[in-house]
Amino acid sequence: MRRAIALAARGLGSTSPNPVVGCVVLDASGEPAGEGFHQRAGGPHAEVNALAAAGDRARGGTAYVTLEPCNHIGRTGPCSQALIDAGVARVVYAVADPNPQATGGADTLRAAGIAVTAGVLADEAEAGNTAWLTSVRLGRPHVTWKYAATLDGRTAAADGTSRWITSAESRADVHRLRAESDAVLVGSGTLRADDPHLAVRGIEGATQPLRVVLDTHARSLTPTARVLDDAAPTLVVVGKGVTTPPLPGASAAEVARLPYDGAGIAVDALLAELHARGVRSVLLEGGPTLAGSFVAAGAVDRVVGYLAPVLLGAGPAALADAGITTITDALRLDVTETVRIGPDLRITATPKER
Template sequence: MRRAVTLAARGLGSTSPNPVVGCVVLDASGEMAGEGWHQRAGGPHAEVNALRAAGERARGGTALVTLEPCNHTGRTGPCAQALIEAGIARVVYAVGDPNPTATGGAATLRAAGISVAQGLHEAEAAAGNAAWLTAVRLGRPHVTWKYAATLDGRIAAADGSSRWITSAEARADVHRLRAECDAVVVGSGTQRADDPHLAVRGVPDAVQPLRVVVDTRGTAVTPGARVLDGAAPTLLAVADGVPPRSDAETVRLPRAEGGLDIRALLGVLYARGVRSVLLEGGPTLAGAFVAAGAVDRVVGYLAPVLLGAGPAALTGGGITSITQALRLDVSETRRLGPDLRITATLVAKEH
């Protein structure tokens, strides 16, 4: 199952709005017979790829899958039926399918006389599929807020200069994060200060994410901006009533305190098939997402640098006292060159 979880991760960034899934097929004697993963939306699912690799050796064998085999016909047929037809004797899956249109695969398999077990390495498989599971359960994309800061929490110096706080290794890792997400989002402040490109570089075969600029007044993205090139699709989010100032695709959203309605923005992205968002905006936009309860994971790149003054990584967020602080569960720390990458998820508040 650990191998299946590793295989599933290969599909990050290319399967939306579908989940990432990995599958390993063992023959009747328990030897590896085939493996596969869901490579792209509309393509064969992980089970089908693994069964094709296994061929006749699948008969009487075991399939280990990171997600309950689907039970419906969409752009591809039901995986539960494919497992039955292949003669699989036992299926072990990690995470139950919460999607009401696809669930029921386990029951179908049992009805066909196949032994079924659930829960092996469930936490690891669920973490790898966090974006899709969040989207199914909450009806909005999963949001990762990424920032780079000094050890004293500054994202720029007092004079506004910020290139480069973190190392080349950390910056390369950000491109990996982009490649794993469906959309990258920045705000007007970042757009004006950095003229970011937001496309993925240095990641072979990456599917370029949708580049989203939250530009409430519609004045930050000017002709010649790097996000308007052809490297990746671009969406501008502006307030209702703002006239068009660019040929780029534009969506108009309701205003909220200090900017746009973040939940409305996420609703638009969800409707487009976006299931994972990488928030790369500055402290104001990050604060708006936090205030909207729309940050699921935080990835912070900390450089061994002290600035003493300058903007902090987060502004606002609706937090005014220590009792309102958002508590995080650190899931990973990793050294990248001289820097430290900290990955954390939000801890659910007790009621």
């Protein structure tokens, strides 16, 4: 199962709106016979790839799958039936499928006389598939807020300069996060200050995420902005009724118009729009104001902070107003990982309420 979980991770960033799934098939004597993972939406599922690799050796064997085999006909057939047709004797899966359209695979397998075991390494498998599971359970994309700061929590110096607070190793690691995400999101402040590119670089074969830029009043995105090149698709989000300047003809950008108020476009409306477009995971790379609005909306599922061994003493903090006015209302986090990245420290944490 742990091998199946590792295989599933290879699909991060390229399977949406489907989950990441890995599968390992053992033959009747318990020897590895085949393995596979879901590579792209519309393509064969993990079980089908693993069964194809196993061939006749799957008969009488055991299939280990990170997610309950699907039980519906979508762009591909049901994996429960594929396992039955292959003649496997036992299926072990980690996480039950919460999708009402696909669930029921375990019951179908049992009805066909196949032994089924559920919940093996469920926590590990769920962690690897958390974006898709969040999207099914909450009806919105999973949001990771990424920031880089000095050890005293500053994201830029007092004069606004910020390149580079963290190391080249940390910046390369951010491209891995982008490659694992369906969309990368920034706001108008970051557009003006940094002119970010937001595409994945340095990772061979990576699926480029959707670059999403919030420019509520259509005042910050210039025709020469780097996010308007053809390196990756781009979605420009503006307020409904706002007149937008023409975008360059070579741009791959689309424009979405959403309701807004004095505080900008509502986080829930934005996430609903992205979810409708098949986005299941968002990497929030915006500045402290945008991050504060997501925290205030209860829409941050994971925090990844890159802390550099640097002190500034002044300059903007990593997080702006998040609607928290007293210590008793502080958003408490569980630290799930701490890793050295070059000279920096990467801290990953999730809200306790999650």
